[in-house]
Amino acid sequence: MNPQITSIQPSGLGTELTAVGVALTRPECVLAxxxxALYTADWRGGVCQIAPDGTETLFTGTMPDGLTARPNGIALLADGSFLMAQLGDNDGGVYRLTREGQIAPWLMQADGMDLPPSNYVVQDAAGRTWITVSTRLTPRAAAYRGDVADGFxxxxxxxxxxxxxxxxxxxxxxxxxxxxxxxxxxNETFGRRLSRFPVAANGALGERETVTEFGAGTFPDGLAFDEDGFAWIVSIVSNRLIRVAPDGAQQRFLEDxxxxxxxxxxxxxxxxxxGRPHLDGIRSQRLRNISSIAFAGPDRRTGVxxxxxxxxxxxxxxxxxxVAPFHWNFS
Structure with missing residues (x-):
């Protein structure tokens, strides 16, 4: 598949972006x-809330094994607690974190298999929770290849x-x-494509379809939809923000x-x-491996x-x- 790609060069990268937060640690996933209020995963061991006035509150606790939580994706629940996809060196699964500091396992197995280091978690209006695992390989960097396909x-x-x-x-x-x-x-990051599955009423998925494939320098990570039905994709390493049309055409809005x-x-x-040095040694003007996008503000026209x-x-x-996410009205 050879998608049509158009580029919009940002004028004055440093003035186009506005920073939010000052003391975050690896804010990989962001919710609005x-x-x-904004919420982001934080490797100090939990979730950081950023209030509209900029006040930061860190919600954290002690993991059952005594180690520090390493949340990658997070989900905000209706009662104000959080689900965290654990991206430990050797441990995964999904944990629930309360605002009072209790952390407890929420899902540790699927189909009788212990979950490896886990990437993302999100809930939907049908009461389902979707969890992704990028790879079964150890170390995970062994899967930074286009010929590895063991994620689920x-x-x-x-x-x-x-x-x-x-x-x-x-x-x-x-x-x-x-x-x-x-x-x-x-998003299949090192498969370098955006895919989709038809969803049955019981949550079963049909056959995978390729929406679009990405070229050199694009490694798709975060994903969100706008009200026109376009998907917004952020790419690690290249710090690209790409809008994907329903027919797969790509429009590049930002790059650093x-x-x-x-x-x-x-x-x-x-x-x-x-390997890790290629991801961790990013060189850019300002963006530091963008990995997630959320729509914020009263009109949801602020990208975070x-x-x-x-x-x-x-x-x-x-x-x-x-599009308003499932958790939009949660406080």
Missing amino acids: TRSG IVCVQADGSASIVADGLGYTNEVALHPGGQWLYV NEPEHLAWVEEAFQSATM LGCLLGNRLETLTMPAAG
Whole structure:
């Protein structure tokens, strides 16, 4: 598939973006709510809330094994607590964190298998919870290749039953239900494509379809929809923000990288030698490995970007309003 790609060069990157937060640690995943509060995963061991006035509150606790929580994706629940996808070196699963500081296992197995280090978690209006695992390999960097496809998606029903509903994916990252509810979209980071599955009423998924494929330098991570039915994709390493049309056409809205560094990473990817230094040694003007996008503000026209290697979030004005996420009215 050779998608049409158009680029919109940002004018004055430093003035186009506004920083939010000052003391965050690996704010990989970001959530926005109607109240104006933002929530982000934080590797100090939990979730950080950023109030509309900028006040930061860290919710954390002690893991059952005594180690520090390493949340990657997070979900806000109706009672104000959180689900956290645990991205430990050797442990995974999903934990529930209360605002009082209690952490307890929420889902540790699916189909009789212990969950490996886990990537993302999100709930939907049908009472289902979707969880992604990028790879079964250890270390996870062994899957930074286009020929590895062992990532999977778990669906947890409202009654707590969990099963693997899609497997064989190229480094499964964020998932999102299409606004119409009939498709589950997923980013395959090192498969370098946006895929989708038809969703049955019982949460079962049909056959995978490719929405669009990404070229050199693009490694899709975060995902959100706007009200026009377009998917917004953020890419690690290249710090690209891409709008994908329903027919797969791509429009690049933002990019922040050093071309020589990006070429070095691309060469490593193509030769199957890509590793942590290629992800952790980002070179850019401002963005530090953008990994997540949320639509915020009263009109949901403010894009909020999570940054893997940063200590803050970045915001920018979007050309379309985002779809209200399931947790939008939770406080």
